[in-house]
Amino acid sequence: MGKNILFTARNITKKYPGTMALKDVSAELFSGEVVGLVGENGAGKSTLLKIIMGNEQPTEGVMTMHGIPFAPKTPIEANNMGVGMVFQEQSLIQNLTVGQNIFFGMEDKYTRFCVLNKRKMHEDASRILEDMRLNHIRADRKVSSLEFATRQMVEICKVFHVVKRSGLDSCLILLDEPTSVLSDGEVRNLFENIRLITAEGHTVIFVSHRLDEVLEISDRIIVFKDGEKVDEVLTAEADESILYEKMVGRTASGEYYKVSDQVEPGGEVLLETRDLGRRGYFRNVNLTLHAGEILGICGVVGSGKEDLCAVLCGDESPTSGQLLVRGEGKKFGAPQAALKNGILSIPKERREESIIASASVSENIAMSNFGNISKIGLISKKLEKAQAENYRGKMHIRASSLDQKVGFLSGGNAQKVVFARALASDADILILNHPTRGVDVGAKEEIYSLIRSLAVQGKGCVLLGDTLDECIGLSNRLLVMKDGEVTRECDASPGNKPEQVDIVKYMM
Template sequence: MSEPGGGTAPVLSLRGVSKSYGPVRALSGVHLDLHPGTVHCLAGENGAGKSTLIKILTGAVQRDAGDYVIQGRDMRRGITPAEARTAGVGVVYQELSLLNDLTVADNLCMGTFPSRAGFVDRRRQRDAARAMLERVGLADLDLSRTVGELPTATRQLVEIARVLSRDAKVVIFDEPTTALSAEEGHALLERVKALRDEGVAVLYVTHRMEEMFAIGDTVTVLRDGTHVVTRPMSDFDEDSLIAAMVGRTITNLYPGPREDARREGEARLEVRGLRPVDFPEPVDLSVRAGEIVGLAGLLGSGRSELLRAVFGADPVTEGRVLLDGRPVPRGSTRKAARRGIGLLTEDRKESGLLPELSIEENIAIASWRTAGVRGLVHGPRVRRHVEQAVDGLRLRFGDWGDPVSSLSGGNQQKVLIARWRALGARVLLLDEPTKGVDVGAKADIYRIVADLAAAGLAIVVVSSYLPELLGLCDRVVVVRERRLVADLPAAEATEEKVLALASPRGADRVAAPPSAPSAAARQRHDVRTVESS
């Protein structure tokens, strides 16, 4: 096997790096080499140690043992973030560090303002900022705009420009496309390739397998804090990489065929003439019991707003929501929940979980009346109630009393699903259900969604990841500019067709004859299983 980087010496090396938090071993004897002009992917499930490794590289966390070398220089054990940046290590986090209330120019020059006679030299600042932006293809961006006004993808590029301005030899990307649309994500990957071609060493961390195969030269797999393997990306296919990450074979992420979903039946959820605020026309949507319907569209198309309006969280100007033929009172999330509608929001930490409460309390919080006795909390009954709600969800945790914040992203999503099961939900509205979730937990969540549909729930899924919708859903409804513009059976949908319909002037870009089913759609007719090795 040829040496990564075409035989060049690594710009950054870790040898035998370990880190513990009390009795918990986060990293144990990890090795890593990053070569100039290569994209090195870091793969592993949540809890594998990826975040800890990034924090050690950037000086945010101090290693307990092992060697850290940058361009032949040994880094001391207590290296600070400022020292790591000076040594040439830059990082672009999923949650950007830009200050939204400041201008683009001020953000780019933060900490390095050019001055003259004790005052900021605005002309030199603009020249420096413009040079930074040119490197990432944003030469025409208005320097006086505040960062908070910019689209997420543009903010990502501004952050990259700032990192590169510090003469970074290594740039770490931590889940950079999570909040981007498919087109924006593709553009960012092209920018990463350009950095590689300039000779920068890139460490790329993502849960999206297709991104690793699109740009990765080398991959290092971590599992439970240990180094599993480092090999060229070309040595893997998706199945073998997943097996290395999770320690078991996942023959396909998506559930098998569900014959019940294709049977004609009564609508469980009906949206009739519902018009959320800012929607140009009313919306009609029907979902049968046992059916999974996906909502596809670009960011800002109105997908999430429609879910929130159905749940009563956002105001509407007209229309009705019916559950099993009975109207659901408008504008009340409490009444919607009691009638049997549940919503998993896109941001589970901000508007879903209660991080200061325990796992048990987070599950039972919406159904105390059911689990209590005469209005009082009854501990044993609550415990039985919660255990029934998590049955079959494969929730991994230490103790019911542990804080919910101690769980991985996938297990936190399972807690939220259990909360709605405990309340007896008959309709589930899922907004980005696998956002920030590793591949093993994704397979679990897909199976759970399919099982819930098989049990008779009507399910609506919003996702920015089209393979997820095509592989999981029975129908895909396309949302464009706050209108429902197409309703496609998954077996007839392709990523290209859905993207064309979702884009502005999309209807004019779709070819008249129906496209062949996509690979993800065709796989829905295969037998898919998850096996333990």
């Protein structure tokens, strides 16, 4: 088609301790095209973007930009090579004006004798905004006074400007879920702008969970699954169902998830919600969790499942509806109140949210229930050690000693410590938020057995799986969430597991 190659990636691999985030990914991008990236959560899209932006370095593989080797160490280096990114979280400085934000970090042009010429800055900013048909945004307004969606447009505008400023004929712009907070009109405006800048020869990578948007704006779509690029299709030849199929791929054998150990849930209802909602995050969620049941919740990032999880374990408060534990209405002020009612979560970010890195293995196991190891209200070192020894044997925690600090354990072993703590806590409702995240394959299987044994013991688990496959494989029943609402509920008993494609349809 006579297009120039703008960017290439060859055999990019990224390893994290215990996991492979990207496996041997290669791609070529041409000037002036829009490439959509689609895939499940954790399929490797974000990792790839981070590597292109210089936030992370690849373990293996090389990239080129304009035909020369490209290995940015920082986002600034990437910017200078004409690569810019709009992040999911906004990165504008609230208390500065729109103009100051657009020119943040490049005030040199407007500084004379240490004085900032703000008027000129705002004039130039207005011109840039006008170019993007954002005439209604005034450059001298403070960002904090703008609407949330408008801020997003300013952010996009800023990034467009940053890459154009590199002076290169064609630049690469990464958009990571840019539309999640935009209104209809703004999405249309954004798309027009994307078309405008690609017409100038720039290239855009567009990541979104909304397949209709991806299909509308992109020329080509790259599909990711489990850290691998599984396919690359021309948009003209694709539709939603084709994409769904490519995204989910083949299913792991049922035995991987110990389906034969799956038990029929008991009759007792442990947890129930009635029209539960949190304003701006999710609403009208009705779920019931029985003893011995694993209830999987599927949904993309931003579907509200994380927020539902936070409400269930007492980390956030609901704004509407009811939460019933064993038939009694409850309101939790903090996770500690939830624990008193037998609810404990295993959080997603292990290092930040669930281990005390400088405390020992035995201390960490004891954290959620001191009753087990105390005599007359005082902690007994002996009982603490005995309890830890017990779990170490049962769960095969590999640590040099029980006094070893948890911060020095591998991801899988640290996660086993977290599970040991959950078992020791005597909580019978467990909220498992990505329990196998960052865990190597061997440890994964052990954790699956563990989750099964929890169900056998009659505990109820709410599961947010690391992958859709995992969620289906482990659960007795599934809830699918989209845009803050439950779109489907289905049975997932052994032999009756739904296909991933059927679930994905309701997620996106």
